[in-house]
Every structure is written in C-alpha cells, then in structure tokens.
Amino acid sequence: MDVLQTGGFVVNTLTMLVAIGSSAISYLVYKDSTSPDVIVYLEQNENSKTILNIVIKNIGKSAAADVKFSFDRALPRQAFDGDASSNMTDGAFIQAIPFFAPGTSRVFMFGNYAGIKDFIGNEKIKVTSTFRKANSRNPFSREMSNESYIEIQSMAYVDASDNSNSRKIAESLSKIEKALVKLKQ
Structure with missing residues (x-):
C-alpha cells in the first residue's frame, strides 16, 4: 500500500x-x-528604384511607445554619390516616436547605392531600437529592445531600372507633345 x-x-x-x-x-x-517589434532596414523607393529608403517598421501585434534609436556610428541626413550630407540632427531617429501603431512604418529617403556604399563601405551600422508596449496594464512592464542592421552589400546588383507606370506615362506624354508640335508646324 x-x-x-x-x-x-x-x-x-x-x-x-x-x-x-x-x-x-x-x-x-x-x-x-502580442508584443510590439520595431525594426529598421533599407529598401528601394517604389517611385525611383535608384533611391534607397530607410524604413522603421513595427512588425509586432501591439503598439509601441517611446520608441528611441541608437546607432554604433552617426548617420548622414542623406547619402548620394559624392555627397554624404551632414549628420542627421532631427526626425524620428533623433527625437524618437512617442506612439507607433502595429503594422505602420516611417520611410525616409536615404540616398543612392553609390552614396550609401561610400558612407557605409562593406560594414554594417547597428541600430538599437528601444521601446515599451503602449497601453500596457502591467505595472512591471519593462523596456524592450531590438537590434537591426543597415547594410548596403545585399543591395548590390539589385535591379534598379525604372519600369513604373508614371515613367511610362511621362514618356507617352512627351511623344504626344512632339507629335502635336509637328502637326502644328
């Protein structure tokens, strides 16, 4: 027993x-x-494929609050071929984002491949995002952080040809204009 x-x-x-x-x-x-998750990355501009944007995106399922960023080296405001402008001094990366809804993003024009490559080289820039869950009812809620990297190497040989509808419309309008000028003469 x-x-x-x-x-x-x-x-x-x-x-x-x-x-x-x-x-x-x-x-x-x-x-x-159910937590927010803020990432930072480079992507091609939809309207001008030769331009690269820096994107801040909340890929989490909850809103983030007091989103702040730190970098392991300073970022220029913009980086175009032969012209990396002065360091970034304002905007979301500097002043932070007070409230960042899930699924939303902030997109900033950063530069072109050659300009960013001149600035970054073969390195990567570490971006640390710190934030907390917005509207958390937990009195012990803590600050969360996430590391992202801005790098240009993976953008090498990416097709940057402009096949957008707006470019095609502009070309067609130019042809129509030339035809109308010939008709007028």
Missing part, C-alpha cells in the same frame, strides 16, 4: 510539473505574439 501511495504521489507531481510547464510556455508564446 505504501508503494502505491508513493507511486501516485510521483505521478501527480509529474502531472503538476507538466501542467505548470505548458502554462508557462503558453504564456510566453502569448506574450511574444
């Missing part, structure tokens, strides 16, 4: 530990899926 009680106690203890473990894992998955 004593062996049965001990065996039952062990089984109940193991069952309790499994239940606690699965509850903890469920909580961590829930917490992770």
Whole structure:
C-alpha cells in the first residue's frame, strides 16, 4: 500500500510539473505574439528604384511607445554619390516616436547605392531600437529592445531600372507633345 501511495504521489507531481510547464510556455508564446517589434532596414523607393529608403517598421501585434534609436556610428541626413550630407540632427531617429501603431512604418529617403556604399563601405551600422508596449496594464512592464542592421552589400546588383507606370506615362506624354508640335508646324 505504501508503494502505491508513493507511486501516485510521483505521478501527480509529474502531472503538476507538466501542467505548470505548458502554462508557462503558453504564456510566453502569448506574450511574444502580442508584443510590439520595431525594426529598421533599407529598401528601394517604389517611385525611383535608384533611391534607397530607410524604413522603421513595427512588425509586432501591439503598439509601441517611446520608441528611441541608437546607432554604433552617426548617420548622414542623406547619402548620394559624392555627397554624404551632414549628420542627421532631427526626425524620428533623433527625437524618437512617442506612439507607433502595429503594422505602420516611417520611410525616409536615404540616398543612392553609390552614396550609401561610400558612407557605409562593406560594414554594417547597428541600430538599437528601444521601446515599451503602449497601453500596457502591467505595472512591471519593462523596456524592450531590438537590434537591426543597415547594410548596403545585399543591395548590390539589385535591379534598379525604372519600369513604373508614371515613367511610362511621362514618356507617352512627351511623344504626344512632339507629335502635336509637328502637326502644328
């Protein structure tokens, strides 16, 4: 009888530990899926493929508050071929973002491939984003951080030809204008 009680106690203890473990894992998955997540990256400008933008995006499922950025080296305001302007002194990267809704982004024109390559070279710039969950009811909510990298190497040989509809419309209007001038003469 004593062996049965001990065996039952062990089984109940193991069952309790499994239940606690699965509850903890469920909580961590829930917490992770409802947190903000702010990233920074380079992308091609949709309207002018030779221009690269810096994008700040909240890819998380919750709003972020007091989003601040720090860099391992200063960023220029813009970096075009032969002209890396003065360091960035204002804007979201400097003054922060007070409230950043989920799925939203801030897009800033940064420069062209040659200008950014001259500035960054083969290195990468580490961007640390710090923020907290907006409207958190947890009095012990802590600040979160995320590291992103701005690098130009992966943009080498990316197609930057402009096949946009606006360019095609502009070319067509130019042809129409030339035809009308010929007709007028």
